Amino acid sequence: MAGHSKWANIKHKKAKEDAKRGKEFTKIVREITIAAKSGGDPAGNPRLRHLVDKAKELNMPQDNIVRAIKKGTGELPGVVYEAITYEGHGPAGSAIMIEVLTDNKNRAVADLRALFTRNGGHLAETGSVNWMFEHLGIVRAHAPAGMTEDKLFESLMDYNIKDISMHDEVITISMPISDLHDVTEAIKNMGFKVEESQIEWVAKNLIELDAEAEEKAFNLLEKIEEYDDVQNVYSNIG
Numbered sequence: 628m629a630g631h632s633k634w635a636n637i638k639h640k641k642a643k644e645d646a647k648r649g650k651e652f653t654k655i656v657r658e659i660t661i662a663a664k665s666g667g668d669p670a671g672n673p674r675l676r677h678l679v680d681k682a683k684e685l686n687m688p689q690d691n692i693v694r695a696i697k698k699g700t701g702e703l704p705g706v707v708y709e710a711i712t713y714e715g716h717g718p719a720g721s722a723i724m725i726e727v728l729t730d731n732k733n734r735a736v737a738d739l740r741a742l743f744t745r746n747g748g749h750l751a752e753t754g755s756v757n758w759m760f761e762h763l764g765i766v767r768a769h770a771p772a773g774m775t776e777d778k779l780f781e782s783l784m785d786y787n788i789k790d791i792s793m794h795d796e797v798i799t800i801s802m803p804i805s806d807l808h809d810v811t812e813a814i815k816n817m818g819f820k821v822e823e824s825q826i827e828w829v830a831k832n833l834i835e836l837d838a839e840a841e842e843k844a845f846n847l848l849e850k851i852e853e854y855d856d857v858q859n860v861y862s863n864i865g
Contacts, residue, residue, distance in 0.1 A: 632833060633841075634848055634862040636794060654858050655682050656695045657728040661710050663699025677808060681824065706730045713739060714756035717748040717847050719840035722756045722863045724828040729856040738854060746847040759863055760828040763789065764807030766800045771818035774798070782817060786810050797822065801829060833865025 655678060662675040669676035675696070682692050698705030709732055713725040729735040740750045770779070776791045779798065783791075786809065789801045798819070802810055804826055811824040836844060844864055852860050 632830060632862065632865060634845070634860075634864050635799075635827075637845070637848075638852070638860070651685060652682075652687055652691070654728075655685070655687065656691065657708055658858065659692065659695040660699040660705065661708055661728060663696040667696050667700040667702075673808060677824065677826075684821075711735070712757070714751045714753060715739075715743050715748055716751055716756070717743075717862065718746075718843040719834075719836050721748075721834065721836065721840075721844045722759045722830070723748070723848065723851070724756060724760055724861040725851060725857060726828075726859040727856050728858050735856045738856075739851065742850050742854065743847070746850060747843050748847050757828070759832070760830055760861065762804065763827060763829045764802045764804045764810070765823065765825055765827045765829065766802075766807070766811050766814065766821060767797050767823040768800075768814055768819040768821045769796060770798050774817075774819075779814075783810065783813065786813070827859070828861040830861070830863035830865075832863065834863055835865055 659675065659678045659682065662672065662678055666672040666675065669679050679692055679696075694703060697703040708728045708730055711727045711729065711732060713727060713736070715723040715725065717723050725739065727735055727739075736750070743750045770793075776793055776798070779800075780788065780791050783800070786806050787803050788806075788810070789803070790799075791801075792799050800810060800814070807824060807826065811821060815821055841864065844862070848860055848862055851857055
């Protein structure tokens with residue numbers, strides 16, 4: 628079906644390494660704290676429920692999850708994080724979306740602007756890039772033997788699936804955010820091993836870069852990804 632974002636594939640592999648190093652723990656703790664501000668009961672807060680499930684899949688201790696929720700609801704003192712989405716242009720006209728959780732907005736924007744400038748891009752105004760993306764629920768999973776894209780699509784006809792694709796034996800399913808939890812549970816019941824279930828910015832159209840421009844673009848994306856306050860980075864590089 629749809630084309631594959633090379634950066635999405637790189638991020639998918641990198642997430643496994645981050646989980647081993649503990650960086651993914653830090654990211655999820657921050658996200659849980661932010662999500663809990665809208666309500667500390669996962670049963671009534673779909674975003675929080677999704678993040679708690681993700682934390683459990685990474686074997687995060689229950690005490691860590693509870694503390695993060697209580698910091699978000701104000702029951703425990705903690706750092707106040709602000710969720711911000713930045714937009715930018717990378718080398719050769721590539722588009723970049725950056726999700727940040729920071730306790731110092733001024734520092735974060737100054738640091739990101741410098742990263743862009745030093746690496747052939749520039750931080751853009753809000754709205755200049757996000758129209759090129761859709762905010763969707765994404766599930767990545769290893770399929771049971773014999774499963775194909777067509778078979779899976781037929782099995783998920785009751786859901787509003789936007790796209791299904793396979794790359795390196797991993798099936799990627801995109802859908803409206805409201806269907807993310809239900810689709811995740813449905814494919815688990817079908818025997819899939821779910822690796823990621825999350826909300827992402829997905830490019831409406833992918834662009835192809837020559838080898839030199841692609842290397843420069845990925846270098847910028849990696850530097851942004853490594854910045855402590857950055858939670859996620861998305862691009863339209865195909």
